[in-house]
Amino acid sequence: MKKKILILGATGLLGTSLTRVFKYDKRIKCIECSHSDIDITNKSKLEELLKKYRPDVIINTVALIGINYCEKHPEKTMKTNGFAVFYLSKLCNEFKTELVQISTHAVFDGTNEKPYKETDKTNPLNIYGYAKLVGEYFVKMNLKNYYILRMPTMYGPRRNKSLGFVDKMIINMKHGRDLKIAGDRIDSPSYALTISKRIKKIISKKKYGVHHISDKGSVSYYEFIKELSKMIGFKGKIKKVKDKDFPSSAPNPLRVAISSKNGTGVNWKKALKDYVTEENIKC
Numbered sequence: 001m002k003k004k005i006l007i008l009g010a011t012g013l014l015g016t017s018l019t020r021v022f023k024y025d026k027r028i029k030c031i032e033c034s035h036s037d038i039d040i041t042n043k044s045k046l047e048e049l050l051k052k053y054r055p056d057v058i059i060n061t062v063a064l065i066g067i068n069y070c071e072k073h074p075e076k077t078m079k080t081n082g083f084a085v086f087y088l089s090k091l092c093n094e095f096k097t098e099l100v101q102i103s104t105h106a107v108f109d110g111t112n113e114k115p116y117k118e119t120d121k122t123n124p125l126n127i128y129g130y131a132k133l134v135g136e137y138f139v140k141m142n143l144k145n146y147y148i149l150r151m152p153t154m155y156g157p158r159r160n161k162s163l164g165f166v167d168k169m170i171i172n173m174k175h176g177r178d179l180k181i182a183g184d185r186i187d188s189p190s191y192a193l194t195i196s197k198r199i200k201k202i203i204s205k206k207k208y209g210v211h212h213i214s215d216k217g218s219v220s221y222y223e224f225i226k227e228l229s230k231m232i233g234f235k236g237k238i239k240k241v242k243d244k245d246f247p248s249s250a251p252n253p254l255r256v257a258i259s260s261k262n263g264t265g266v267n268w269k270k271a272l273k274d275y276v277t278e279e280n281i282k283c
C-alpha cells in the first residue's frame, strides 16, 4: 500500500517544494492541503481531515511568518503557530499519524558567534519565535515520536502570493534598483527544494527528534545577495549597510545561521546556482 503523506500549507514556499518532491514518487500518495482547503486553527476541521484521509504522515508547514506582521497580531500568531499545533499533535497521537512540525531558527536569540546546533539554548526575541517555540513544546508534550525540523531563511518557487526576502531582492534587481543589504546579518539561506529532499530522507529513515536543516555554510545577507546578483546578471549597485538601518517593530535575531549533521550537505552557492538555473532567473 502507498504511504500517505499530507502536506499542510502546500501552496506556500516550503509546501510547494515538498509537493514537488513527494508527488512524483510512485510509492507515495501525496495529499496537498492549502489554506483554502483547511484553516488549521479550526480543530473540528482538522479532525475531519484526519478522518477523511487517515494519513501516515502530516507535514505541517503552516505558519504566520512576517516578524512585523506577527508582532501586530500576537493572538492570531499564537493561535496559528502555537495552539493549532497543540490540537494537531493531539490528533496525530489519536490517529497514530506521524507529525513533521516545521520550525525555525527564530527560536534562538542570534547572539552565537557560531551556527546554532540542535542542542543550543533557545531564547526567542519576538512573538513569531515564541509562538513557534510553543508549537515545538506542544509537539513534544503530545507525541512520543515526532520530527521537529528547524529551518533557516529559505528561497524557492511558491504558489502563494507572499514574498520572502530573496523574492523581494530578485524583483528589485529585475527592476534595476540599487540595493542596500545588511552585512552583519548572518544566516544559512537555503533552497527549499534541497531542504525538501532532505526532509523526505529524514522521514523515510524515521530519524525522529529535533533537527536543523539547511544548505551548507553560513553567510551574510550582503555576501549572499552579491553572489545572487552575479548569477543573474544584475548591473546595479549593492551597498553594504548595517541591520539596524532597517527598523523593525520587534527585535530580530541577528546571527541565526544553523548547522547540523542532518543538513542537506549541499553548499549554499551550489544550491543558489541550481535555483537560478532551474527557475531560469535573469535580470
Ligand SMILES: NC(=O)c1ccc[n+]([C@@H]2O[C@H](COP(=O)([O-])OP(=O)(O)OC[C@H]3O[C@@H](n4cnc5c(N)ncnc54)[C@H](OP(=O)(O)O)[C@@H]3O)[C@@H](O)[C@H]2O)c1
Residues within 6 Å of the ligand: 009, 010, 011, 012, 013, 014, 015, 034, 035, 036, 038, 039, 040, 041, 060, 061, 062, 063, 064, 065, 080, 102, 103, 104, 105, 106, 132, 150, 151, 152, 153, 154, 155, 158, 160, 161, 162, 164
Ligand atoms: N520562509 C522562510 O524563510 C522560513 C524561515 C524559517 C522557518 N520557516 C518556517 O517554514 C515553514 C514554511 O514557511 P513558508 O515560507 O513556506 O511560509 P508560507 O510561504 O507563508 O506558507 C505558509 C502557508 O500557510 C498558510 N496558512 C496560513 N495560515 C493558515 C491557517 N490558519 N490554516 C491553513 N493554512 C494557513 C498560508 O496560506 P495563505 O498564503 O493562503 O495565507 C501559506 O500558504 C513555517 O513553519 C515557517 O515558520 C520559514
